[in-house]
Amino acid sequence: MDGMTHMGFISVIPAVIAVALAFKTRNTVFSLFIAIFIGVLLTGEGLMAFPTLLKTSLGTTSFSWILLLEIFIGILIAFFQRTGAIQGFTEVMKNKKLSRKKIQLTAWVMGMFVFFSDYFSPLFVGSTMRSLSDDAKISREKLAYIADSTSAPVSVLVPITGWAVFISGLLVGIGPVETAEQGMLIFTKAVFFNFYAIIAVVLVGLFSAGIIPEFGPMKKAEKRALTEGKVLRDGAEPLVGEELTDTPPYPGIKTHVFFDFLFPVFIVICIAVGTFITLKSAKTMEAFLTASVVLGIIMRIQGIPFKDIMDTAMKGMKGIMPAIIILALAYSINGLSKQMGTANYIISITETWLTPNLLPFVTFLIAATISFSTGSSWGTFAIVMPIAAPLAFNFSGNEITFLVLATVSAVAGGGVFGDHCSPLSDTTILASTGAAADHIDHVKTQIPYALTAAGFAAILYLIIGFVV
Template identity: 70%
Template sequence: MDNMEHLGAISILPATIAIILAFITRNTVFSLAVACFVGVLAMGSGLLGFPTLLKNSLGTTSFSWILLLELFIGVVIAFFQRTGAIRNFTLWVEKKALTRVKVQLVGWFMGMFVFFSDYFSPLFVGSTIRGLTDKFRVSREKLAYIADSTSAPVSVLVPITGWAVFIAGLLIGIGPIENAEQAMSVFVHSIPFNTYALLAVAMVGLVILKIVPDFGPMRAAEKRAQEQGKVLRDGADPLMGEELTDIKPHESAGTGLLLNFFLPVFIVIGVAVGTFIGMGSAKTMEAFLCAAVVSGIVMRFQGIPFNDIMKTATSGMKGVMPAIIILAFSYALNQLSKDMGTAKFIIEATQSWLTPALLPMLTFLIAAIIAFSTGTSWGTFAIMMPLAAPLAFSFSANEITPLIYATVAAVAGGGVFGDHCSPLSDTSILASTGAASDHIDHIKTQIPYALVVALLSAMIYLMIGLSL
């Protein structure tokens, strides 16, 4: 199918089925599989269309990258568990006389600190402080919310991330933007206009400090955790295998917090940030591979048997398989949405509404709908930026004005909204994985907060548009 075509309203059927079934059945894998199967039948591909879809969508470099990234992250977390690094970190932090609120603030600040990767951030935050939040009876849903809201929303606000480079790259050649330097300048100037990302990050702090009280399903989850001590609801299905969560520390090993926790963390951050500065692209997967190898070598020198190290690494890989399976079907559904022209249909159905005053708000809403339906922010950026930015320039006499900054920010913020709270989103899946939370419980408790922020953002964009 040509990129400019779509199948009409039927093109949104698979994503709609996946989202509705996920909330009804609480089983993400089943929901995604059914959505993909119905989608290929709707396209007329027949029964063989389903395995063909999986083969074509998963046999790609992008899926291989996230598959390896997940596996190496699983190995590093397993090594953290086996060496007692997370336990030792928990004991070290406990000496700081923390309270329930302060523990959550630690997670909030950690998420903002690890800004360079929306993949690493939720996994690192969730797995690192999960022991502490469990001790202070913080629900896994709240931990997943903290980890998720400091991943993509933070990454899109920092000019030295892959997000910034990608968005800036999409702007080159549009209007008077002729090179990467000009494009990055536009991105930097758009940051103050990215109201959704800014408010989403701020909302976490306000909720933790109870300036904004818990509401909706999150309030019930927190009440359950505090009054009954149940960080997970009865019958919940944590998105992390027992092979990983049940790993016990190797008590006879001479392990320490510096070599077994901080060294791997510094390696990941150093390699990712260093490759971004030196090569223009953060090599996150390679960073985790390096950290896993170094951690394994350190463990051997500390007296842990080689077979034990390999068994631990294998357990780590098994532990992340639930997330990998969901990611696989999410990739397949995303490919199906592309083949059916889902995003194109949504754009055509709404583009007649666009006026200069409404452009920022409608751009944000359209990008949010596309991202929520497809579960991909970067795909939304790639679709919306070439459409919204030229429109903005046509309304601004081909000059770089605040309308341009607001429109670019609206695309970025709308994309992050979908990536932030869609059950199909990879970063939301990773947040559930890091927090060992039931994935649908995480989505149900987070969506009300995200919707409040999205509504405020839409109102702000409307005011911005009317004032320009």
């Protein structure tokens, strides 16, 4: 691990402060701001390093992409509401007289169906199922959990996603892997060993079906919703603007669920999946841009004035802003963590006692710790895969063995753990946004379930390490 620099224990302090303050104050923006400010001071670069960090972290193609993506998603959801599409979809579902259990299972299936984008999935499931789940007295925390657990955990299991391309690309040049095709083959085989993602997705179905009873903070949230009719706790602050929850349909409009809802979703799926197959890169942002423009044209044809369409688009942008602010700060603290060598420090403290038997287990724990601390799964993949995969190939004699597959999947599953439940994670933030749930309430209720999945996964990796 030569060349891996870090600032020692100091490097983990900003992440610890951010998480601790978030739980204590229930204010994510404040917590992230203070953590970043203290972290900048710890680097010894002075106060001016704070605005510099913001500029370097946010002035990137990566952040610009997610910023535009979230804006177009916000516009699309606002259009759905102004056309009455979401309300129409809700009425169709209400006519089916689904039970509370079936509503949760429907949300679970919908989340897995939108596998191509871990960003759109939680927003789509949350916004479309929210009214239905509210009527069924399902807590917003539960809806956010379902939406969150069927986004990143599903995306990392499907070979035709950006996740698969990114992870398989990281394997190129390691051991016997010489091409992207060989990397993808290893990723596909390793899917069966991605225990965390598999268990996390299955648990949602088991909890939704009532096969496994609720426990921990989620049990209290569900009891509150059922007995008191409060889908949000008293004093909760939903992570979404009222523009995306209270926008009424345009007066007198005749809603067409197909043209106003299903057709735009179909456009998103076709462009995202189609570009992935043809260009090897899913053009998700472009897909939502196209769907927004097409739905805007449909709205005009239906008789909605151009001015109203533009006002609705602006409301969509405004409604998604709370999530974008937190995402911006999360990106900044992630940039600070890279600068301080947080991940390098976590990895360095294991190198003296790592053995082949413990490799998958330790790799999973390290990846999970890094991803939870930084809120970045892809950042974790980029850091841990180039270290863990060569070790696995070295131990296996450059052969693609179960040890190699388990180690690759341990990196993928560990990275998803943080993306799934860290208060700093973008998809966790978007799940809170889609369900209109209090962000910290969502994190608190979900963590016990995520830790349960992580516990089972860690045990399985430990077993594999000693069996194979």
